[in-house]
Amino acid sequence: MRPRILITLCLLTICRVAFAQNAVIPDYVxxxxxxxxxxxxxxxxTSDINHGLAQMGPPVVWKSKDLVNWSYKGTLFSNIDFNKAYTYTDAKGAQKTGYFRxxxxxxxxxRNNQYYLYATIVKPDETMGTYLLLADKPEGPFxxxxxxxxxxxxxxxxxxxxKPVAPxxxxxxxxxxxxxxxxxWRRRNAAKLNADWAAMAGEKVSIxxxxxxxxxxxxxxxxNGLYYYVYTLSGNANYCYAYMMSKNPLGPYTAPAGTDIILRSDIKTRVWGPGHGNVLHIPETDNYLFFYLEYGNGGTTRLxxxxxxxxxxxxxxxxxxxNLDGTAAMFKSTAPATVKPVGVNASGSREDRLIKVAIDTALDKLQTMASRYSGLDVVNTERxxxxxxxxAFDGLNSTxxxxxxxxxxPWIQADLGAVKNIKxxxxxxxxSTLGHTWKLEASKDGKTWQTVKTQSAPVLxxxxxxxxxxQARYLKLTILSGAPGLWEIKIY
Known part of the structure; x- marks a missing residue:
């Protein structure tokens, strides 16, 4: 017992680092x-909006030609109001408010010139399922x-x-x-679908x-003829992924001879809680990318x-x-070069936030991971x-x-150092999925300002x-409504 105690005490260290990671998407996603x-x-x-799991933003799809620059416009489907609150009575008779998510x-x-989207829909009273939505284009409407x-x-x-495809x-x-x-679907459930891919064809199986x-x-x-089942374990800053292998889609699956945990937190590179995501196979190559969520600032501020x-x-x-490289380090951006300001100021800024987590460095030692962390080799770390x-001008999607x-x-202003022709x-x-209104002004001397554009109604x-x-040297943006912040301002 004494050696274990000594090791644990030695590893209960605190690491404090600045949080400056390069996320793929410039928003909570x-x-x-x-x-x-x-x-x-x-x-x-999932569109995170920092409201917890009780309310999420509307469904959107981010598009990119180069895996570096991403954008979206409009919602995937419009027959659900995700911002409307509903009142319901829970099982104990209490009155509560809920949202569609x-x-x-x-x-x-x-398939057959149609696009199949399988997504979880949660009702205001917390009933839920995975539903099939169809569209003629990948951006919808579905x-x-x-x-x-x-x-x-x-x-x-x-x-x-x-009716849901999965319950x-x-x-x-x-x-x-x-x-x-x-x-x-979650809790290791699987099933074959019918010929229409619209419902389960038989009984569910447990992986x-x-x-x-x-x-x-x-x-x-x-x-290469092998099926991979990839599943999460634990959660929060100890979120991680393990996998199994089989020669049949419904198994039986076996664990690899080596380590089966392939995605986990890394204190050195400052990536916390890599979790729920998916793999992209780059067409006509043997290259694969694992896209995943990262802890962010905690809660539903995920990146x-x-x-x-x-x-x-x-x-x-x-x-x-x-690591922190992101897709920008792996692929060439097709966007034009931006104009970098020589000075930036604003009406004010939110105070720095210290985020603390306990990361278990011994997750692979556990055969069961029912707890959030083992408590054996824990590092208390901060950022x-x-x-x-x-x-807003540093080129990073996560600051x-x-x-x-x-x-x-709130307003933010950029000084370009000299009068330039801004396109x-x-x-x-x-x-962004909650919408904003704003006003953008331009000036050559910082004294006389001209309104370039006023966005008077929120857009998605x-x-x-x-x-x-x-022609302008100074640009000033005033946020009239919506979350008072910007991930990036790109000037061309």
Missing amino acids: ADPSVSYFDGTYYMYA YWAPGKVLK RFNGGTGVYYNQPEKAAEEA DIDGDVFADDDGSAYVV LTKRGGYSEGPFMFKR VYANKMEFNADGTIKPIQV ISTAKPEN YWMANVTDTQ SVDLFFVE MSPESAGKIG
Whole structure:
């Protein structure tokens, strides 16, 4: 017992580092799945809005040509109001308020010129399931299969309600080479789908894995005749991924001879809680990327990261080295160069935040992972989240400028150092799916200002843009409504 105590005490150290990571997407986003269609990458994901799991942003799809620059416009489907609060009575008779939520869309598949989206829909009273939605284009609009929608407390709509493909959250569908399809969902459940990919064709099966405990965010993929079942363990800053292998999609699966945990926190590179995500196979290559959520500032301020997935000669997966590089380090940006300001100031900034977590460095020693961490080899580590104005121009998707909560009219201003001909400005707002109104002004001398654009009604898109600005040395953005912050301001 004494050696174990000594080791534990030695490892209960505190590491404090600045939080400056390069996320893939400039916003709070979780549970990413990336598909590729006709020269464009599409990321389907959960829209975090820092309100906890009780309320999420509307469903959107982020698009990219180069895996570096991402944008979206509009919602995937519009027959659910995700911002509307509903009152219901829970099982104990208490009155509560709830929202519809869109969670954890799986990898979108193309079949017979239609696009198949499998996503979790949670009703205001917490009933939930994985539903199939269809569209003629990968960006939608999507429509519910087998019904007109999902409804709450509307008995007159019962006959029109779609039925879930799987009776729980985190459903993800894998399509095999022969056209058959399989769905996996949380708690190690799986089933074959019918010929239409619209319902389970038989009884569910349980995937037997090396490690027990709660598990979610599963997905399945195939490479060189081997099937891989990949599943999460633990949670929060100790979120991680393990995997199993088989020659059949529904198993039985076996654990690899080496380590089965392939994605985990790394104190040195400052990546915490890599969890619910999916794998993208780059077309016409043997290159794979693992897109996953990262802890962010905790709660539902999650961010998306990506790292390479590589394989050994026997098909086993090498442990993924999580780092801060992001897709920007792996792929060439096709966007034009931006104009960098020589000075930035703002109406104010939110105070720095110190974020503390306990990370278990011995997760692979456990056969069961029912607890959040083992308590055997724990490192207490910290990082600082800053919100200074310069963050909006640093080229990093995971740092932002955020105004002070007491600021009633937040603004940020950039000095370009000399009068330049400005073509356009892109604005990547924090919590963009909730919408913003704003005003952009330009000046040659910092005294006389001209309003370039006023966005008087919220729109669902990121980035929001202003064009044809012309000659200016100074640019000033005032946020009129919406979250008072920006991940990035790109000046062209």
